[in-house]
Amino acid sequence: MRIALQSSMILAVQLAAVAVSAITPARAGEQSFEQVERGKALVDAGDCVACHTQDQNKPFAGGRPIKTPFGTLYSPNITPDRETGIGAWSDEDFYRAMHEGVGPDGARLYPAFPYPYFTKMKHDDVLAIRSYLNTLQPISNPRPKNELQWPLNHRIFMRGWDELFFKPGTFTSRTDKSDEWNRGAYLVEGPGHCGACHTPKNFLGADKAAQALDGGSLQNWFAPNITNDQHLGIGSWTADEIVEYLKTGRNVHSGAAALMSEVVRDSTSKMSDSDLHAMAVYLKDMNGKTSTSPSEADQSANDVGRTIYADSCSACHRSNGSGEPHMFPPLAKNANVQSSDPTTVIRVILQGARTAVTDSRPTASSMPSYDWKLTDNEVAAVATYVRNSWSNSAPSVTADEVKSLRQHLKASTP
């Protein structure tokens, strides 16, 4: 009995020692497994691989063109290669880039690199990311020269931009909210940088902070409103349905396609359920603006739209717009369909879409392109029809809008 008691006390002491060492910050150059794992999870959450990979055989070696309204930037190599990557950077160089948007040589970075979000990350989280990046295979891959318009091709110009639009600062928890809410807010506003696409931008590309996550335009897509708005956002989704979407690329309301399918594939499908749930809890608390009742479309145009819909769309999306949950996205009550900006609706009709593929949802349900089949007037009519049927409401789509996007995309014509 005595012996048993003693050994259990020894065990308890040992356990305490383990617990203490786990919370001791790792010293520079010392990379604990736990820290590397945490860094990898944050790299996944931040979807770093998406922008920093051009050649799939050279992950994180950069070179991917990022098209912005101001010209094309090329992502840098973030492997530990000393010459062309960030192997020669100190940990504090790395933190400064993430936190202040300034490179080791003092040059201003362009906010295509989302430092206005990453600035919110905690110092030890940033160093955990650095620890993980240090474990990557160094790859020599020089970055192509950026192709930016004057005066933005002068990095000095970014000093003014930063002064106007950027305030460095780590995320601070709100004491009136749960731990889970705060974790979700940290992930959404920090590493997840959801607003980079989903928040509208001003004429110089900075977030319109008052309209956070109300939906934004980029690369000829419209990233929809992801606030809790019932009409324009994802207010009809439960938190579990948001988790399912981020984890698998599908839920009963929608399927991730285009840029979001990359986000699901490379980022959110790899995140833990608890982190995804935290993000969902936070998003469900984003009330957004109460949507004003959008202008109703001219119903007389809808006979054409209804006919095209019955002929070309209803086999998958069903005549009542219900779709086939988890397979063909429902159009009724769909935020993408009812967005004030119809870019995505028009583009999907013109060019089709392919739903994200994940281990749990392996079927790549794809919509074919209709650009070669439907005229500008016909696309406008059917887009207007789906935006104003089955309790949907949104402004009409014009043939000019279709024509303009068709030209931008260099899409076919009938």
Next chain:
Amino acid sequence: MARKLPSVDVVLVGFGWTAAMLAQELTDAGLKVLALERGTWRDTSTDFAVTFAQDELRYYYRKALFQEPAQETLTFRNSANETALPMRELGSFLPASGVGGAGIHWNGQFWRFLPSDFVARSHNIERYGAAAVPDTMTIQDWGVTYDELEPYYDKFERLCGISGKAGNIKGSIQDGGNPFEGARSRDYPNPPMQMTYGPTLFAEAARQIGHKPFACASANMSRAYTNPLGVTLGQCSYCGFCEKYGCGNYSKASPQTTVLPVLMRKPNFELRTGSEVIRINHDKDSKRATGVTYVTEQGEEFEQPAEIVIMCAFILHNAHLLLTSGIGTPYDPQTGQGVIGKNYAYQIVSSVDVFFDDKIINPFIGAGALGMAIDEFNGDNFDHTGLGFVGGGYIALWNTNGRPIETHPVPDGTPKWGGKFKKAVAENYLKSAAIATHGAVMSHRANHLDLDPTYRDIHGRPLMRMTFDYTDNEHKMSDYLTDRATDIAKAMKAREFHAKKREGHYSIVPYQTTHNTGGAIMGSDPKSSALNRYLQSWDLHNLFVMGASAFPQNPGYNPTGTIGALTYWAADAIKNQYLKNPGPLVQA
């Protein structure tokens, strides 16, 4: 000179249904699997999207999904005293080419064979005496029973999401299903399809004269379905473009819509398209296949070594490849000796066209396996005493399609063109239907496959020669079925009906059915069969041959259900017996 490649665990010859299923099973078992397909990659959104899938000219009349006769064909004759000539155009059957094989362009009619079908020889002799099976009728038992295959039928039905209604669950007969089917462990995964008017009229009439009609089991989805692999299919829209077409709506079970989304993501699976296997390499002394030789579209030749070789091509190609590779003893119809090419069989189909004045059938609301059937006259479901034949078939009214170029139903006596023809089409298109009979063909001593002495293919190999004709057994059986179909047509109270019996010699020219069987049959004795009960070659223990080439004769049903069941049965034997102890699974 072929370039030799690094060895793989398993090489699959052809990449249709059976190859996709085997690849899924064997990669799950940890093996490195390579599939070689002569045709191209195909997927729903790229190759038969809804925006162009319903193109009759492209897919049917220009045969976009089928084998090119200029690439590979066969020679044909009705009997040994004729000279066989090469088929320069596809005719009574349509072999596929490309990923997914015929699984892309089938109708989706899904049947299990009857328990008595698997013991056709012993069962008929037992019930009707030895004289019922004459010496020239070379039917055999399969070496595997319905009860053994039942779990594998069930597994394939789950994979495909078959829509239907059970007729016999564990011996308990179910209302609304096929009461003649073998006992099944459980119902189909999805309910039957919504029935349209034509099949409904057929079922009412059949019921009136004492039959038990049922909704046919269908690989067209009655509702959206996610299969055990996690792959999702959509609901069928009854567009009427199934047979000879790919489905643009993900709603017909095919390798693409049931297996490939999972399989293609696996690191231990590889597919090489544009790669036609021209030889199975083997070492006679060690009784092993050593791999295959294949040719790419650019004409480059490769030798691909493998531990296990599995032939998964269409039956005619399996038989041809065995013959040209010198595996097994070729069948000799004179002596009855030898096995490769033996017991080739086809099916015999007929119809009764019915025309109404007052009933709108709307044939364009169709699906490949949308129909009602009766099974009273299939297999040995009825007493054959005194009828002078064995075998049978089902009788069904399918509403597969009303495709505009293909469908122009007119009563007998209508001119073939001109104003009267057009008027008759306009009057009858919406008001007509056809009752189909789908009859078995027994195997006969003279019907067989061998190598042609004259004609060669583009690789310099002899073409395969088919020698086939219907015998009295088939004609008597088919006439009997057509008469029973006519009984139902009468009860449908149509304005007029016209029975179209299958008369005379078999013609390979008009399309009838793609259900060819035999040539590398399974059985219990290496003297009379090419494969043992696990579809394993009796000659080379690491060679397996999938598909309907293993059927010893051709029952009166569509074959895909049984091909799938046999594939899972063989996969199970490979995984759980062969890998543990490579060698013959049955001692000769």
